[in-house]
Amino acid sequence: MTQHMSPPRDDTGKATPTGQLPFWRGLxxxxxxxxxxxxxxxxxxxxxxGVTKPDEFLDTRNLQLVLTQASVIGVVTVGMTFVITSGGIDLSVGAIVALASVWATTVATQDYGFAGILFTAVAVGVGCGLVNGLLVAYGGMVPFIATLAMLASARGLALQITDGRTQIVTVDQVLRLGERDAYVLGIPPLVMVFAVVTVIGWLVLGRTTFGRRTVAVGGNAEAARLAGIDVRRQRLYLYLLSGLCCGIAAFLLIVLSGSGQNTNGNLYELDAIAAAIIGGTLLSGGRGTITGSVLGVLIFTTITDIFALNNLQSDVQQIAKGAIIVAAVLVQRRTASTT
Structure with a gap:
C-alpha cells in the first residue's frame, strides 16, 4: 500500500506549503x-x-586548526562520495595526493611560481583520475583492483621523484596563504576552499542531472543503461572528479605544510571512505550525501584533536574510529533491511 505524507501544517492546524514554513521548521x-x-x-x-581541555580545545586557534586539517581530507572525501555513490571505490586518493604534492613542489615547477604549483597539482590529480576512469569504465577492471594498482604506482613514482627527501616550498605567494595574515574574518583560506568545494559538490550531487545519473548508476547500472545513460562515460567523469579533488587537496596540503613529501596523504583513502560511510553514503552505491560526508570528516578530525590534546595513545584513537565505522555500517544494514 502506498503511503502519502500529510502536508506540513502551521500552528492552527492548517496545511502550509513547505516554502512558507517558519525557518526552523523548514530547516x-x-x-x-x-x-x-x-x-x-x-x-x-x-x-x-570543552570539558576535558577547555582552555586548549575552545581556543580560537585550535578551532581554526581543526577546520584547516579537516579541509584537506574533506576535499578528498567530497570526490570519494561521488565515486562510492556510483557503486565504485577509489583506493588511490592518498597516493594521488602524495604524487601531486611532490610533482608540484619540484624545483622546476616552483620556477613557475604560484600558478605553476597550482596547475601541476591539479593536472596530476586529474591525470591520475583519467587513468583510473579509463581502466574502470573502458578497460573493464574492477575499481578495487584498478585503483589499488594506481595506489602502488603513484606512491612509487612519488618516492622516485623525491628520492625520499622533503621538498621545501620557496614560493612566497603559496606560503602566505597558510599565515594568519591571510585569514578573512578569522577564517583560513583553506577552510574557504573546502566550503566552496562542499557547496559545489552538494549542488552537483543533489540538484543536477549529473548527480541524478550518478545515483542511478550506483543503484542499478543496467537499468541506468537501458534508461539512456552512458554508464561508462559517467564512471569516467566520476574518477576524473575524484582526481580533481585530490589535486586540489594536494595544493591545500602544500600550503598547510610548506613542503611536498612522498608520505603525504597516508591513509587518506581509509579516512575518506570512513567519513563517507558514517555520513550515510552506501558502500553498495545508489545513495550519497555530501552533508553527511562533511560531518563525518569533522567528527573524525575532532576526535583526533581531542585525543592529541589529552595525550592519549594513537592506537586507542584508531580503535575508536574503527568502532564508529562498524557502528555506521551496521546502522546502514539495519536501515536497508527495514526499507
Missing amino acids: MAHLDVRTLSLLGVLAALVVIG
Missing part, C-alpha cells in the same frame, strides 16, 4: 535522522573537548 523538514544524529555526535564531541 528540520530537510534534515533526516542520520544528519541530526551526526550533528548530535559532533556536538557531544565538542562538549567532551
Whole structure:
C-alpha cells in the first residue's frame, strides 16, 4: 500500500506549503535522522573537548586548526562520495595526493611560481583520475583492483621523484596563504576552499542531472543503461572528479605544510571512505550525501584533536574510529533491511 505524507501544517492546524514554513521548521523538514544524529555526535564531541581541555580545545586557534586539517581530507572525501555513490571505490586518493604534492613542489615547477604549483597539482590529480576512469569504465577492471594498482604506482613514482627527501616550498605567494595574515574574518583560506568545494559538490550531487545519473548508476547500472545513460562515460567523469579533488587537496596540503613529501596523504583513502560511510553514503552505491560526508570528516578530525590534546595513545584513537565505522555500517544494514 502506498503511503502519502500529510502536508506540513502551521500552528492552527492548517496545511502550509513547505516554502512558507517558519525557518526552523523548514530547516528540520530537510534534515533526516542520520544528519541530526551526526550533528548530535559532533556536538557531544565538542562538549567532551570543552570539558576535558577547555582552555586548549575552545581556543580560537585550535578551532581554526581543526577546520584547516579537516579541509584537506574533506576535499578528498567530497570526490570519494561521488565515486562510492556510483557503486565504485577509489583506493588511490592518498597516493594521488602524495604524487601531486611532490610533482608540484619540484624545483622546476616552483620556477613557475604560484600558478605553476597550482596547475601541476591539479593536472596530476586529474591525470591520475583519467587513468583510473579509463581502466574502470573502458578497460573493464574492477575499481578495487584498478585503483589499488594506481595506489602502488603513484606512491612509487612519488618516492622516485623525491628520492625520499622533503621538498621545501620557496614560493612566497603559496606560503602566505597558510599565515594568519591571510585569514578573512578569522577564517583560513583553506577552510574557504573546502566550503566552496562542499557547496559545489552538494549542488552537483543533489540538484543536477549529473548527480541524478550518478545515483542511478550506483543503484542499478543496467537499468541506468537501458534508461539512456552512458554508464561508462559517467564512471569516467566520476574518477576524473575524484582526481580533481585530490589535486586540489594536494595544493591545500602544500600550503598547510610548506613542503611536498612522498608520505603525504597516508591513509587518506581509509579516512575518506570512513567519513563517507558514517555520513550515510552506501558502500553498495545508489545513495550519497555530501552533508553527511562533511560531518563525518569533522567528527573524525575532532576526535583526533581531542585525543592529541589529552595525550592519549594513537592506537586507542584508531580503535575508536574503527568502532564508529562498524557502528555506521551496521546502522546502514539495519536501515536497508527495514526499507
